[in-house]
Every structure is written in structure tokens, then in C-alpha cells.
Amino acid sequence: DTAVSQTPKYxxxxxxxxxxxxxxxxxxxxxxxxxxxxxxxxxxxMFSYNNKELIINETVPNRFSPKSPDKAHLNLHINSLELxxxxxxxxxxxxxxxxxxxxxxFGSGTRLTVV
Amino acid sequence: xxxxxxxxxxxxxxxxxxxxxxxxSSSIFNTWLWYKQxxxxxxxxxxxxxxxxxxxxxxxxTAQFGxxxxxxxxNISASxxxxxxxxxxxxxxxxxxxxFGTGTRLTVIx
Numbered sequence: 643d644t645a646v647s648q649t650p651k652y653x654x655x656x657x658x659x660x661x662x663x664x665x666x667x668x669x670x671x672x673x674x675x676x677x678x679x680x681x682x683x684x685x686x687x688m689f690s691y692n693n694k695e696l697i698i699n700e701t702v703p704n705r706f707s708p709k710s711p712d713k714a715h716l717n718l719h720i721n722s723l724e725l726x727x728x729x730x731x732x733x734x735x736x737x738x739x740x741x742x743x744x745x746x747x748f749g750s751g752t753r754l755t756v757v
Numbered sequence: 758x759x760x761x762x763x764x765x766x767x768x769x770x771x772x773x774x775x776x777x778x779x780x781x782s783s784s785i786f787n788t789w790l791w792y793k794q795x796x797x798x799x800x801x802x803x804x805x806x807x808x809x810x811x812x813x814x815x816x817x818x819t820a821q822f823g824x825x826x827x828x829x830x831x832n833i834s835a836s837x838x839x840x841x842x843x844x845x846x847x848x849x850x851x852x853x854x855x856x857f858g859t860g861t862r863l864t865v866i867x
Contacts, residue, residue, distance in 0.1 A: 683860050750797070
């Protein structure tokens, strides 16, 4: 069983479209995250959710919105996609919001290409 | 702003060689984590360090928490082809989320 699963693995779409990436974790963790990895492989946090409440919202465009129907899911919705949104997006989870010390469990990523 | 710089940026080594890489911070960290990212996959935790001066091993991997708490080192002994990937250091940021280093890309030549 995959601990943190993301779908789709690959997403190619045109500029201006709206798209969603789904993430599910079966670890019973309370906190989930979205990271963006750019072409230089820099990993940067975008959002984190703890028990369905947004607790970090880094300086990302408001075209990006996380949606969490329950604590096992954290989906990422992107409006009006731009070329610069092309990247690999990683979902991750941790036991709770205080356990950054123990590391996160990451999904295998969604490669988004905007054309 | 906070920075975690890793060096070298990339390495090409022969199978069987030992590897050393490091991570330096502009601020003090109380925890150092080392992750490996295989091509097409997400980062996977390799080693966690919680105390200045601590030396921890995981198989052929050994990591050290620097005394100044501003650096950490990762060594891989007797490298094998499956060691290929990107190695990241990471630590909790002020907002208690994980902040990642710039990465070291390792290529092992059989």
C-alpha cells in the first residue's frame, strides 16, 4: 500500500486552464503539505494543512488553492494556469504540525507541464 | 532569508568510491535531516540527527551534526549504481515546516 499517493503522475495542459492534483495518505497523519520543485530541483513549501485548517500559506499566487475534504486528503487546485507553473508538485504528510523534526513522508510527485 | 547551501552541486564518481557532501546554514538548526530523491520519485528520509556532534549511520551512509549547529555532513562508503539520485539536507524552519537545501546530484559510473 502506498503511504502518500498523488494523481495524476503527469499533467499536460494549456495556459489559462484550471486543473486539480489529488493527494491521499493512509498513514493516519494529521498534517499534509504541498511542495513545489522547480527545474533546478529546489523544493519549496507551498501549503500545509492540519486537521483541515490551513496553518501555513507561503507566498504563492492566490490562483493556487488547497482543498482538504478530510484529514487523509489534500488536493491542490490551480486556476488560470501559466507557463511558470510548470514544475513537479509533491504532496507530503507528517504525524502532526510539530513533527517537522522527524521528517515528512512524500508522494512520488505530479509533473505539471503548461504549454 | 534562510538558506541551506549544499556542496558539491553535483558529483560524478566511480562505483566503489566513497562520497562526501555537506550542507551549511545561515542560521542554527536543532535538527538535521538527510533525504534522497530517486529519479521520478519523491524524497525519502535517510538519516535524522538531533544533537550537535552526533554521528549516525544507516548502512553505508553516515551523517554528522556539526558542532556549530550550522552544518551537517553525509558520507556514502563503497558507492553502488543505485546510490544515484539527488541528496537533500533539510531542517525545521521557524514556521515549523521542513526547509530543504539546494541538493547534491550524485552520478555513479559503473
